[in-house]
Amino acid sequence: xxxxxxxxxxxxxxxxxxxxxxxxxxxxxxxxxxxxxxxxxxxxxxxxxxxxxxxxxxxxxxxxxxxxxxxxxxxxxxxxxxxxxxxxxxxxxxxxxxxxxxxxxxxxxxxxxxxxxxxxxxxxxxxxxxxxxxxxxxxxxxxxxxxxxxxxxxxxxxxxxxxxxxxxxxxxxxxxxxxxxxxxxxxxxxxxxxxxxxxxxxxxxxxxxxxxxxxxxxxxxxxxxxxxxxxxxxxxxxxxxxxxxxxxxxxxxxxxxxxxxxxxxxxxxxxxxxxxxxxxxxxxxxxxxxxxxxxxxxxxxxxxxxxxxxxxxxxxxxxxxxxxxxxxxxxx
Amino acid sequence: xxxxxxxxxxxxxxxxxxxxxxxxxxxxxxxxxxxxxxxxxxxxxxxxxxxxxxxxxxxxxxxxxxxxxxxxxxxxxxxxxxxxxxxxxxxxxxxxxxxxxxxxxxxxxxxxxxxxxxxxxxxxxxxxxxxxxxxxxxx
Numbered sequence: 001x002x003x004x005x006x007x008x009x010x011x012x013x014x015x016x017x018x019x020x021x022x023x024x025x026x027x028x029x030x031x032x033x034x035x036x037x038x039x040x041x042x043x044x045x046x047x048x049x050x051x052x053x054x055x056x057x058x059x060x061x062x063x064x065x066x067x068x069x070x071x072x073x074x075x076x077x078x079x080x081x082x083x084x085x086x087x088x089x090x091x092x093x094x095x096x097x098x099x100x101x102x103x104x105x106x107x108x109x110x111x112x113x114x115x116x117x118x119x120x121x122x123x124x125x126x127x128x129x130x131x132x133x134x135x136x137x138x139x140x141x142x143x144x145x146x147x148x149x150x151x152x153x154x155x156x157x158x159x160x161x162x163x164x165x166x167x168x169x170x171x172x173x174x175x176x177x178x179x180x181x182x183x184x185x186x187x188x189x190x191x192x193x194x195x196x197x198x199x200x201x202x203x204x205x206x207x208x209x210x211x212x213x214x215x216x217x218x219x220x221x222x223x224x225x226x227x228x229x230x231x232x233x234x235x236x237x238x239x240x241x242x243x244x245x246x247x248x249x250x251x252x253x254x255x256x257x258x259x260x261x262x263x264x265x266x267x268x269x270x271x272x273x274x275x276x277x278x279x280x281x282x283x284x285x286x287x288x289x290x291x292x293x294x295x296x297x298x299x300x301x302x303x304x305x306x307x308x309x310x311x312x313x314x315x316x317x318x319x320x321x322x323x324x325x326x327x328x329x330x331x332x
Numbered sequence: 333x334x335x336x337x338x339x340x341x342x343x344x345x346x347x348x349x350x351x352x353x354x355x356x357x358x359x360x361x362x363x364x365x366x367x368x369x370x371x372x373x374x375x376x377x378x379x380x381x382x383x384x385x386x387x388x389x390x391x392x393x394x395x396x397x398x399x400x401x402x403x404x405x406x407x408x409x410x411x412x413x414x415x416x417x418x419x420x421x422x423x424x425x426x427x428x429x430x431x432x433x434x435x436x437x438x439x440x441x442x443x444x445x446x447x448x449x450x451x452x453x454x455x456x457x458x459x460x461x462x463x464x465x466x467x468x469x470x471x
Contacts, residue, residue: 105406305381315435
């Protein structure tokens, strides 16, 4: 339990908002490439500890959890400190960073540590990297990037999904740290597990009654999840994504398998694998630890107070007017 | 088809922003790095709304004319977990804001550094550093 403010701050603070991932073969099966190479996480296991169960016999995962972390998803491509140092809102030359002071607003990423987890990255691939994109994916991504370049300021519809308050980039599945307010709540009832993420208040309803996925022509923001229990582990299989979400630049064919296991009263081990032959040549995955959060989930009503959308577009229009006026002057 | 691509572009835009995603939108789109400012004024209202809180500040210009500025800050959820509520910044508080002005020329800015008049940082109490509940021993 986080009992003092630093600990609370740790979970309220942000990690690098990594976005990502995954792949999956048959339901509940973790690809060999992932299991063989699972990174050693130095999180101690208490052998004497017994996983709690609900009256119906299913493992009890309920509660509010934080998945905040400042460990990068994959190994940094350039030599750089794997974890950020102490936060400063001044650049090396003394100028303010173009942002509010992260420490003031509880967003200081350097404090965002998961106890005992000393890994340098979260993915479990042999080389610590997300597999390279296949040519088809490179082409798709280039086309999208070109459209974004030309149209991102057209109006609210072409702004990023998060800026539109539709969904957050790391909501998943798979679920990664949102960077700040990285908290989620699990509730269980007979035949169902519900997972609500604070950012931005969406709830995944996961049936565990053995039903199949919905028809493949039905596509959803969070895909379609079905779950089942393997010992103390909740295994969730998700398909039926749309082409609008693009987790780690994946296609709508993304297949996600999550394995959620309570490993201590105050800790959950969250593993996922992703596969999408239209994006990566092979499946990959990661392992993340969640810690018990001492505060409840707070409402994150995004749309109502979203001045940023208006401000961004009005800023753009102002710049365009300025450019037009300058061009007119030039013409004279 | 166009609609489909618009959404795809929106999704891609998120990725294009790069990591880490510190906030809910690109700061450089809204605020101008070439327009740093320092404002001293009196708080009239603090909107504790997501995705960003906004401090309303009356600032008196050299000509005596008062302008209401809006200063963007972090998510109230994070602040609340740190122990701060609306009482931490009541109307009438005098604060100094160092930040950057909005690109559209309106009296809005991002508050890169927020301090009370005596130099003490907003939302950062000494108790927070000592492990006690922040905001409880200082008013």
